[in-house]
Amino acid sequence: MIIQKIQNFWQTYISKKLDTFNLIEVSRSAILHNYDYFQMIQPNCQIWPVLKSNAYGHGLIQVAQILKQRKFAYIVVDSYYEALKVWQITSQPVLLIGQSPSSNYKNFDFSRLAVVVYRLETIQTLGNLGKHIRIHLKINTGLNRQGIKVGEVKNFLKELKKYPKLELEGVCSHLASSDDESKNTTTFNQKELFLRAIKIIKENGFTPKYFHLSNTGGTLRLEDNNTFNAVRLGLGLYGISPFPPQDTKASILEGLKPALTFWSQIIHTIELEKGDEVSYGGTFVADKKMTIGLLPVGYYEVFTRKMSNKGYVSFEGKYLPLIGNICMNLSLCNIDGQNIRTGDKIQIISPEPFAKNSVYEIAKLNQTIPYEILVKIAEPIRRVVVD
Numbered sequence: 598m599i600i601q602k603i604q605n606f607w608q609t610y611i612s613k614k615l616d617t618f619n620l621i622e623v624s625r626s627a628i629l630h631n632y633d634y635f636q637m638i639q640p641n642c643q644i645w646p647v648l649k650s651n652a653y654g655h656g657l658i659q660v661a662q663i664l665k666q667r668k669f670a671y672i673v674v675d676s677y678y679e680a681l682k683v684w685q686i687t688s689q690p691v692l693l694i695g696q697s698p699s700s701n702y703k704n705f706d707f708s709r710l711a712v713v714v715y716r717l718e719t720i721q722t723l724g725n726l727g728k729h730i731r732i733h734l735k736i737n738t739g740l741n742r743q744g745i746k747v748g749e750v751k752n753f754l755k756e757l758k759k760y761p762k763l764e765l766e767g768v769c770s771h772l773a774s775s776d777d778e779s780k781n782t783t784t785f786n787q788k789e790l791f792l793r794a795i796k797i798i799k800e801n802g803f804t805p806k807y808f809h810l811s812n813t814g815g816t817l818r819l820e821d822n823n824t825f826n827a828v829r830l831g832l833g834l835y836g837i838s839p840f841p842p843q844d845t846k847a848s849i850l851e852g853l854k855p856a857l858t859f860w861s862q863i864i865h866t867i868e869l870e871k872g873d874e875v876s877y878g879g880t881f882v883a884d885k886k887m888t889i890g891l892l893p894v895g896y897y898e899v900f901t902r903k904m905s906n907k908g909y910v911s912f913e914g915k916y917l918p919l920i921g922n923i924c925m926n927l928s929l930c931n932i933d934g935q936n937i938r939t940g941d942k943i944q945i946i947s948p949e950p951f952a953k954n955s956v957y958e959i960a961k962l963n964q965t966i967p968y969e970i971l972v973k974i975a976e977p978i979r980r981v982v983v984d
Contacts, residue, residue, distance in 0.1 A: 654971035656980030724760030738852030767807035775814030859946035876921030
C-alpha cells in the first residue's frame with residue numbers, strides 16, 4: 598500500500614499536475630538543429646546521439662522523444678537502466694557502451710540492443726547465452742581506459758569465432774584529446790592505430806558494418822577517409838562546444854544552439870540591515886541596508902560551494918550576484934534596487950554562450966568543464982520540451 602502511494606505521487610509529479618519551483622526547458626528546435634549541423638559536417642556518417650548520464654543533464658526521456666524525428670541506427674547509452682528508459686517511449690535500438698556485471702546479461706533484451714565489448718570474459722559470457730547478439734569491439738588506441746590493444750586483436754577474434762551467434766557488427770575506439778588542437782598528432786596516431794586494427798579484423802574474415810571513432814571534437818579533427826561511417830555525438834548534440842574559445846576549431850561550432858535553460862524563482866525576500874551576515878559562516882556581510890532573495894537551488898540542484906559570493910543568476914537580462922555560502926538546496930542573491938518580488942522567475946542557467954550564467958562561465962568559475970556542470974544537474978528537477 599505504501600509503495601503504491603509513493604508510485605502514485607511520483608506519477609502525479611512527473612505528469613505535471615503539481616507545480617514546481619525549478620524547471621528545465623529543453624529546446625526541441627535546438628537539439629534537432631545541432632543534430633543536423635553535425636550531419637552536415639559529416640555527411641557520409643550516421644550521427645548516433647549519446648544520451649548517457651541523463652542526456653548530459655537534459656533529460657534522457659525528453660531528448661529521446663525529440664530524436665524520434667531523426668533516423669539513425671543507434672542511441673548510445675552507458676547502462677542497461679538507461680536503455681530501459683529509452684524504450685519507455687521508443688523502440689529505437691540502443692548501443693550499450695558501458696560494462697555490466699556478467700550476471701546481468703542473461704536478463705537483457707538483445708533484440709534491440711548492441712553491446713560494446715573489450716574483455717574476453719564478456720565475449721565468453723555473451724557467447725554462452727546462445728543468443729544472436731550484436732557486439733562492437735572496442736580498440737584501445739591511446740586513451741588507455743577501455744579497449745584491447747591492437748596486438749591483442751587476433752586473440753579476441755580467435756575467441757569470437759567459437760561463438761557463431763555473436764555478430765561483430767561494429768568496431769570502435771575513443772579519442773583522448775579531440776578537444777585540444779595542440780594534440781593533433783595524438784589524434785592522428787589514434788586514427789592510424791584504429792585503421793590497423795580494422796585491417797587485422799578484415800584479414801581474419803570479419804566484415805563489420807560500423808566503424809566509429811569520433812566524438813563531438815573528432816568530427817572536426819578527423820578527415821573522412823571513407824572508412825568511418827558513424828559518429829557518437831555527445832556534447833555537441835546539446836549545443837555546447839568542447840573547444841576552448843581560443844581554439845581555431847571553436848569558431849566552426851559557433852552555429853550550435855545550446856538547448857538547456859534552467860529556471861527557478863524567488864521564494865522569499867529578506868531585508869538586511871548594515872552589518873548583517875548571510876548564510877553559513879557569514880561570508881557575506883551587508884555594507885548597507887539591502888534586499889536579498891532566496892532561491893530553491895543549491896549544490897544538490899546544480900550550484901557548487903565554489904560559486905559562493907562569485908556566481909550569477911539573472912532576471913530579465915540583469916545579472917544578480919550570488920551572495921553567502923551556497924547551501925544544499927538553497928542559495929541567496931542580491932536583488933537590491935531591482936523590482937523583484939516573491940514568485941518572479943529567475944534564470945539559473947542561460948542558453949546564451951557568453952552570459953555570466955552560461956554553462957561555459959559556470960564551468961570556468963568551477964575550474965572544470967561544461968560536461969561536469971551539465972551531468973550534475975539533479976535528475977528529479979522537471980524537464981519540459983519547448984518549441
